[in-house]
Amino acid sequence: MKYAFLFLIAYGIIELFVLKRVQNKIAFCFLCVSGILAGAANLLFEFSFFDLIKGVLQ
Amino acid sequence: MKESISPREIIDVFNKNTDFKQRIIKNENKNIYIFFIEGMIDRVALTQFVIDNVPKELSLRKAVENGKISFCACAEAESKKAVISGILRGMAAVLDGEDAYLFDVRKTEKRSVSQPDEESSVKASKDCFVEEVKVNTTLLRKKIISEHLVLESIQIGKQSNTEVVLAYMDNVANGDLIKAVREKLDKIDVDGIITPGVIEQYLSSKLYSVFPQTVITERPDKVCRHLLSGRCAVLVDGLPIGYIVPATVSQFMSTPDDYSGNFIFASVVRVLRYFLLFVQVLLPGAYIALTTFHYEMLPSKLALSIAQAKSGVPFPVAFEILAMLALFEVLVQAGLHMPKSSGQAVSIVGALVVGEAAINADLISPAALIIVAVSVICSFAMPNQEFGNGLRLWRVVIALAGSVLGLFGVVAGGIVLLSNFARLESFGVPYLAPFAGVKKIRLRDELVVFPDKLNRFRPSELNVKNRRRTK
Amino acid sequence: MRKMSMRQTLMMVVSIIFSPTVRLFSAFVSGRGDQGAWVAPIVAGCGMILFVLVLDRLIRDNRNFYQHLEYSFGIFGAKALAWIYILWGILLSSVQIRYYAQRVASTIYTEIDMGVFVFIFLAICVYVLNSGIVTVARMNELFLPVILIVTVALLGLLSAKIDLRALFPVNNPLSIAHVALFNLASMGYVTFTLFFVDEIEQKEKFKKYAVWGTIGVSLCLVWLLLAVIGTIGPTVIEKLPYPFFAVVKQISIGEFLQHIEAFVITLWIVSDFVMTCFISSAILKLMGLVTKKGNTRELLIPYFALCACLVPMMGRTNFELETLSEKVFIPLNLILLFAMPIVILLVGRIKNKIKKHCAGERKMI
Structure with a gap:
C-alpha cells in the first residue's frame, strides 16, 4: 500500500500524456496529486492522521 | 415500378449452374420460359398445375388473371432481382418477356417434426423446431391462433440471404422492444447465417460475457409461452431453434415441465x-x-x-x-x-x-x-x-x-x-429481473411456480401493452 | 442514463449499516457504554425519523446536492463546501476500507498483510463501479435479504443465551446518548441519497421507505445490542476488539453447525463492499458536479488509488484507528450528514421567503 503512489504516478502520466482521454482533468489531477503526496508522506515520515489529533487529545 | 424482365438476362445469371433448368413453351406469338432449380421443386405440381395450363393463345398475364393457370401460390415478380431470388428459393419462374410470375412449387428435403433432444419434457408437447423456417412458423401459428401473432420476415446475410422471422404479439409486446429487435436484426452485417452464434452475438448487448443474453430453445411451446408474456422471438431458416428476447436469469432456470x-x-x-x-x-x-x-x-x-x-x-x-x-x-x-x-x-x-x-x-x-x-x-x-x-x-x-x-x-x-x-x-x-433492478421485486412465477389461474399479470419489467393476462 | 429506484438506494443504506454494527461497541471501549445501551437505537431511530422529514423536503425540491449548496450558499460557498465534502468523503472511504481490511486481517487472516485485502477489494470496486452505481444497487437487492436473514438467524440463536440481569438497570442517560450518537453516525449515510438524487426514480417514496427502514434498522440494532450485552455483559465487551464476532463464535447447534462466524465475515465483506461503492460513487458524483464534467468513470482508478495511499495513514494500530474514528469521523459525520442538510434546508427556506417578499414588494411598487 505504501507504494500505491508509484502506481498513481505511472497511471496519471499514461492517462494524461499518452492516452490523452481524460475529460475531467481538474478532478483527475487533484486525485492523482493528493494520492502521490499522501503516499510519499506515508513512505517518508510514516505519517498517521492520529499524530494530528494527538496534541488536541492531550 | 414494374420493369420488363428479359428471360435472356435470367439465363445469363444462372447458365453456369447445372441444377438450373429451363423449359420453353411455344406460344402463338411468343415463347414462354419456365425456370427452376432442380431438386428444389415439386415436379408433379409444376407439370400438372403450371406447365399443363400454360395457354397457347392467351398472354401469360391474361392466363393468370382469368384463372387459366389456377395454381394458388402465384405472385407477380416486379423485378429481375425478385425473379432471381424466387428461383433461388425453389420457386418456378414463368416469363414471357413482358410479365414474370413466381409459382411456389417448392419441395425441399426437410426433417420431419420430431421430439426435442436437448429440452425433453415428460408432459409438455413433444414437437420441436426443424431447419425449415416455414414449418417452424406453422408450429407457432398452430399454437397461437390469433391475428395478433405477427411474423415479420427479414432477409439477412449479404451472400446467404437467409430468411429470418421476427415473431411477436402485437397487442402485448412493447413497441420499443419490437423496434429495438428489428433494428438489431437490420444491423446484422455478415456474409451468411450458417451457425446459431451469429444471431445470438448481434442480439446480445454485452459481447464479452460468458452468460447467454438470448434464450435459445428448440421448443415451439416455450417460444409461444414467452410470446404471450410479451417477449419477441426470432426464427432463422436453416436453424432448428428459436431465440427469445429479452433474456433474464429466471428464464434459464425454468423448464416446460414446471x-x-x-x-x-x-x-x-x-x-x-x-x-x-x-x-x-x-x-x-x-x-x-x-x-x-x-x-x-x-x-x-x-x-x-x-x-x-x-x-x-x-x-x-x-x-x-x-x-x-x-x-x-x-x-x-x-x-x-x-x-x-x-x-x-x-x-x-x-x-x-x-x-x-x-x-x-x-x-x-x-x-x-x-x-x-x-x-x-x-x-x-x-x-x-x-x-x-x-x-x-x-x-x-x-x-x-x-x-x-x-x-x-x-x-x-x-x-x-x-x-x-x-x-x-x-x-x-435487467438480467437479474425480476429479483433485482425492477420497480417491484416479483417472486411469484419466477422463484416459485404460480398456477395460471392466479398468475393474472404479465411481467412488469417487459413494459407490455397489456399487463393483465386474465380477469 | 440508467437510473435506480428509491427503494434500491435505501436498501443500500440499510446494507451498509450492518458493517458499522461492529463499531457499535466502540463506545464501550472508551468506557462510555453500559448495560442500558440497548435503548440507544430507539433514541437514535426517533431522531432519525425527524431527520428523514428534513431530507424528504430537500429531495422533493428536485435539486441535486450541489444545486442545494449553490442555492443556499452561493457559487463560492457551494464550491468551498463541496470540496470539504469531497475531502471528507475521501477520508471516510479510506477509513472504511481500513476498518474492513483490519477486520479481515485480524479475524481470519492473522498472518497476511492487510494490503493484499485492500488491493483486491479496491480492484473489485473499480471493476464493479465501472458499470455504475446501478450495478451495485442491483447486487445489493440480492445481498440485503441474505444479510437480514443471516443476522436475524444469528440473533435468534443468541437470544436463548441472553441473561436479562446483564441488561438492567437502564439508568445512565449519558451512556445512552453516547451510543445513540454512534448509531446516528452510521444511520446518517442516508444523506448520501441527496448526492444521487438525479439518478433516482420514485423520489416521492423516500419518506415512506426511509421511515420504515429506520424502524426496521433500529429494532435490529436493539436486538443486536440486547443479544451481545445480554450474552457477555458490558464489562467483557470493553475488552473485546470485535464483540459481535466473539459472541457469534459461541453459537453451535449440536456437533454439525459450529463456527458460523464465517457467515459474519462474509457479510462484513459484502456490506463493506456496498458501503465503499456507495460512498465513493456519491463523492465522485459530487466531484463531477463541482467540476461540471458529468463523466466520473475515469476518476475511479485515481480515486481508489488515493484511498489506498491514505489507508495506512488512518492509524498505525487499531487503537489509533478507533480514536481517530471516535474523535474525528463521528463528529464530522454528525456535522456533515445531519447538521448541514438542516442548515441547507433552513437557509433555502429563508431565501425563498425573502425572494417572495421582495417579489411582492416589487409588485406593490
Missing part, C-alpha cells in the same frame, strides 16, 4: 434448482478455502474425517479439486465429440479412472471426489446448457480464488460473478 404438473411440486423443484446453482458454483471453492485456510471453521468431527481421508494423498486440496474439475471438462468434451457407441466407453473409463483407480492409488481423496461430483451433478441440473456453461467457467474461477485467498477469495469471486449478472441488460431489461 408448467405441466402440480405447481407446488414444481415450485419446490425450482427453488431447489436455484439452491443447486449456488452449490455448483461455490462448493469447490468453499471446500478448498475451508480445508486449506480455515480448518478451524469446520466442525471437529468433519475436519477429522476429511484429514483422515486425505492422509495418504500427496497433492494439496486445491490441486485435487482443480485437477478433477479439469478432468471432468475433458470427459465432457470427449463425450460430446465421440460417436454415441464410443461415448459410453468414455464414460465408463472416466468413471473407473477418476473414481475407483484414483482413490485406490491415493491420488485424490474421496472427499474431494465427492465435492467435485456433487458440483458436477448440480451443474447438470441446470435446465439451460448455455447458462450452465457460463456457471461452469465461473466455478473454476471461484475455486482458483478460494485456493489463493481462502474464504475471502470465494466471497470476492462471488461478488464479481454477481456484478457480471447485475451489469447485464437484455433490450433494457
Whole structure:
C-alpha cells in the first residue's frame, strides 16, 4: 500500500500524456496529486492522521 | 415500378449452374420460359398445375388473371432481382418477356417434426423446431391462433440471404422492444447465417460475457409461452431453434415441465434448482478455502474425517479439486465429440479412472471426489446448457480464488460473478429481473411456480401493452 | 442514463449499516457504554425519523446536492463546501476500507498483510463501479435479504443465551446518548441519497421507505445490542476488539453447525463492499458536479488509488484507528450528514421567503 503512489504516478502520466482521454482533468489531477503526496508522506515520515489529533487529545 | 424482365438476362445469371433448368413453351406469338432449380421443386405440381395450363393463345398475364393457370401460390415478380431470388428459393419462374410470375412449387428435403433432444419434457408437447423456417412458423401459428401473432420476415446475410422471422404479439409486446429487435436484426452485417452464434452475438448487448443474453430453445411451446408474456422471438431458416428476447436469469432456470404438473411440486423443484446453482458454483471453492485456510471453521468431527481421508494423498486440496474439475471438462468434451457407441466407453473409463483407480492409488481423496461430483451433478441440473456453461467457467474461477485467498477469495469471486449478472441488460431489461433492478421485486412465477389461474399479470419489467393476462 | 429506484438506494443504506454494527461497541471501549445501551437505537431511530422529514423536503425540491449548496450558499460557498465534502468523503472511504481490511486481517487472516485485502477489494470496486452505481444497487437487492436473514438467524440463536440481569438497570442517560450518537453516525449515510438524487426514480417514496427502514434498522440494532450485552455483559465487551464476532463464535447447534462466524465475515465483506461503492460513487458524483464534467468513470482508478495511499495513514494500530474514528469521523459525520442538510434546508427556506417578499414588494411598487 505504501507504494500505491508509484502506481498513481505511472497511471496519471499514461492517462494524461499518452492516452490523452481524460475529460475531467481538474478532478483527475487533484486525485492523482493528493494520492502521490499522501503516499510519499506515508513512505517518508510514516505519517498517521492520529499524530494530528494527538496534541488536541492531550 | 414494374420493369420488363428479359428471360435472356435470367439465363445469363444462372447458365453456369447445372441444377438450373429451363423449359420453353411455344406460344402463338411468343415463347414462354419456365425456370427452376432442380431438386428444389415439386415436379408433379409444376407439370400438372403450371406447365399443363400454360395457354397457347392467351398472354401469360391474361392466363393468370382469368384463372387459366389456377395454381394458388402465384405472385407477380416486379423485378429481375425478385425473379432471381424466387428461383433461388425453389420457386418456378414463368416469363414471357413482358410479365414474370413466381409459382411456389417448392419441395425441399426437410426433417420431419420430431421430439426435442436437448429440452425433453415428460408432459409438455413433444414437437420441436426443424431447419425449415416455414414449418417452424406453422408450429407457432398452430399454437397461437390469433391475428395478433405477427411474423415479420427479414432477409439477412449479404451472400446467404437467409430468411429470418421476427415473431411477436402485437397487442402485448412493447413497441420499443419490437423496434429495438428489428433494428438489431437490420444491423446484422455478415456474409451468411450458417451457425446459431451469429444471431445470438448481434442480439446480445454485452459481447464479452460468458452468460447467454438470448434464450435459445428448440421448443415451439416455450417460444409461444414467452410470446404471450410479451417477449419477441426470432426464427432463422436453416436453424432448428428459436431465440427469445429479452433474456433474464429466471428464464434459464425454468423448464416446460414446471408448467405441466402440480405447481407446488414444481415450485419446490425450482427453488431447489436455484439452491443447486449456488452449490455448483461455490462448493469447490468453499471446500478448498475451508480445508486449506480455515480448518478451524469446520466442525471437529468433519475436519477429522476429511484429514483422515486425505492422509495418504500427496497433492494439496486445491490441486485435487482443480485437477478433477479439469478432468471432468475433458470427459465432457470427449463425450460430446465421440460417436454415441464410443461415448459410453468414455464414460465408463472416466468413471473407473477418476473414481475407483484414483482413490485406490491415493491420488485424490474421496472427499474431494465427492465435492467435485456433487458440483458436477448440480451443474447438470441446470435446465439451460448455455447458462450452465457460463456457471461452469465461473466455478473454476471461484475455486482458483478460494485456493489463493481462502474464504475471502470465494466471497470476492462471488461478488464479481454477481456484478457480471447485475451489469447485464437484455433490450433494457435487467438480467437479474425480476429479483433485482425492477420497480417491484416479483417472486411469484419466477422463484416459485404460480398456477395460471392466479398468475393474472404479465411481467412488469417487459413494459407490455397489456399487463393483465386474465380477469 | 440508467437510473435506480428509491427503494434500491435505501436498501443500500440499510446494507451498509450492518458493517458499522461492529463499531457499535466502540463506545464501550472508551468506557462510555453500559448495560442500558440497548435503548440507544430507539433514541437514535426517533431522531432519525425527524431527520428523514428534513431530507424528504430537500429531495422533493428536485435539486441535486450541489444545486442545494449553490442555492443556499452561493457559487463560492457551494464550491468551498463541496470540496470539504469531497475531502471528507475521501477520508471516510479510506477509513472504511481500513476498518474492513483490519477486520479481515485480524479475524481470519492473522498472518497476511492487510494490503493484499485492500488491493483486491479496491480492484473489485473499480471493476464493479465501472458499470455504475446501478450495478451495485442491483447486487445489493440480492445481498440485503441474505444479510437480514443471516443476522436475524444469528440473533435468534443468541437470544436463548441472553441473561436479562446483564441488561438492567437502564439508568445512565449519558451512556445512552453516547451510543445513540454512534448509531446516528452510521444511520446518517442516508444523506448520501441527496448526492444521487438525479439518478433516482420514485423520489416521492423516500419518506415512506426511509421511515420504515429506520424502524426496521433500529429494532435490529436493539436486538443486536440486547443479544451481545445480554450474552457477555458490558464489562467483557470493553475488552473485546470485535464483540459481535466473539459472541457469534459461541453459537453451535449440536456437533454439525459450529463456527458460523464465517457467515459474519462474509457479510462484513459484502456490506463493506456496498458501503465503499456507495460512498465513493456519491463523492465522485459530487466531484463531477463541482467540476461540471458529468463523466466520473475515469476518476475511479485515481480515486481508489488515493484511498489506498491514505489507508495506512488512518492509524498505525487499531487503537489509533478507533480514536481517530471516535474523535474525528463521528463528529464530522454528525456535522456533515445531519447538521448541514438542516442548515441547507433552513437557509433555502429563508431565501425563498425573502425572494417572495421582495417579489411582492416589487409588485406593490
